[in-house]
Amino acid sequence: MxxxxxxxxxxxxxxxxxxxxxxxxxxEFVYSKVAHFGTAWDCGTGNxxxxxxxSERFEQVYATDISEQQLxxxxxxxxxxxxxxxxxxxxxxxxxxxxxxxxxAIHWFDFDAxxxxxxxxxxxxxxxxxxxxxxxxxxxxxxxxxxxxYFNTIGNYWDKERRYIDERYxxxxxxxxxxEVPEFHIHxxxxxEQILGYLSTWSSVQHYMAKHDENPxxxxxxxxxxxxxxxxxKDVIFPMYMRIGTIEK
Numbered sequence: 001m002x003x004x005x006x007x008x009x010x011x012x013x014x015x016x017x018x019x020x021x022x023x024x025x026x027x028e029f030v031y032s033k034v035a036h037f038g039t040a041w042d043c044g045t046g047n048x049x050x051x052x053x054x055s056e057r058f059e060q061v062y063a064t065d066i067s068e069q070q071l072x073x074x075x076x077x078x079x080x081x082x083x084x085x086x087x088x089x090x091x092x093x094x095x096x097x098x099x100x101x102x103x104x105a106i107h108w109f110d111f112d113a114x115x116x117x118x119x120x121x122x123x124x125x126x127x128x129x130x131x132x133x134x135x136x137x138x139x140x141x142x143x144x145x146x147x148x149x150y151f152n153t154i155g156n157y158w159d160k161e162r163r164y165i166d167e168r169y170x171x172x173x174x175x176x177x178x179x180e181v182p183e184f185h186i187h188x189x190x191x192x193e194q195i196l197g198y199l200s201t202w203s204s205v206q207h208y209m210a211k212h213d214e215n216p217x218x219x220x221x222x223x224x225x226x227x228x229x230x231x232x233x234k235d236v237i238f239p240m241y242m243r244i245g246t247i248e249k
Contacts, residue, residue, distance in 0.1 A: 018194060018200075019049065019104075020136075020186045021049065022049075022053070022103060022186065022240075023184060023186055025184060026184045026242070029184075030127065031057060033127045033129075034098055034099050035125060036098045038060065038098050039058060039059065039062070039098055040058040040060075040062070041062045041064070041092070042061065042063040042064070042101050042103070043064055043087035043101065043105060043114075044064070044065055044103075044104075045063035046070050047073050048063055048082065049103070050063075050103045051077075051080050051082075052075035052080070055079050055080050059079065061080045062082075062092065062097075063081070063082050063083070064083045064086075064090060068084055087102065087109050087114050087117065090117060090121065092121040094121060095121070097121055097126055098123060098126050098127070099127050099129070100129070101128075102129075102131075103130075105130075106132075106169075107132070107162070107169075111172065111173050115175060118247065119249065123247070124249040127244065128244070128247060129244040130174075130242065130243050131242035132165050132168075132169050132240070132241050132242075133238040133241075134168070134238065134240075134241070136195070136198075138195070139234065142195075142227045142228070142234070145227065146224075149220050153208075153216050153220075154204040157204040157205075157208045159204075159207075169242070174243045176245030176246060176248075178244065179246075181242045185238060185239055186238035186240060187236070187237055187238075188235075189233040189234065190233065190234060190236045191232075191233060192225045195224065195236065196217055196221060196224060199217045199220075
């Protein structure tokens with residue numbers, strides 16, 4: 001089985017503070033494909049951001065992650081049960097779930113083992129939805145700084161799995177009957193401090209810091225703040241990419 005990578009425990013606090021939130025339109029699209037709202041499973045749940053949203057519609061939500069630090073900071077709801085488990089191997093019963101989700105997570109999984117688990121624990125006709133968001137678009141000046149940082153400063157520090165995000169999730173295997181997906185974006189309004197905080201949560205930044213003992217985001221801090229024009233809010237757009245289909249047994 002694929003090596004387990006727990007990259008996000010160290011920056012779990014920043015992850016909870018700065019990660020963008022999926023739009024209501026995306027979740028409503030997912031719900032439109034779901035037949036029953038009994039039980040959902042959020043894989044690689046991180047800080048429970050998606051699990052909390054699912055709990056508003058499903059009777060019971062289970063959310064798993066390998067990071068205990070992330071789970072400790074996860075959103076608490078009466079109908080959410082958090083478990084420290086690999087998404088590829090769980091203790092769930094067969095035919096349990098009506099919906100299975102993985103937000104910004106599946107590229108870390110062992111695909112074959114994960115899909116075998118999905119087929120085991122998902123009900124016949126259940127929905128599986130996985131999605132990611134890409135590098136934010138803000139303004140010509142900020143985008144140029146962020147892109148140079150992404151590809152050059154920390155380009156060699158990304159894990160190999162990052163390529164699946166660069167390829168918009170189109171190259172991940174997805175052995176399910178798929179639905180056509182409309183275009184989605186995350187739209188936020190952030191200060192310069194927020195975008196710098198978000199960049200600091202990138203796994204490549206953590207790898208860079210481990211090797212050089214300094215945060216590379218500080219190298220672009222002044223340039224970003226100059227483009228931001230004091231602490232004004234700017235529109236921040238994250239393009240999103242999804243694969244969604246049904247589990248047939």
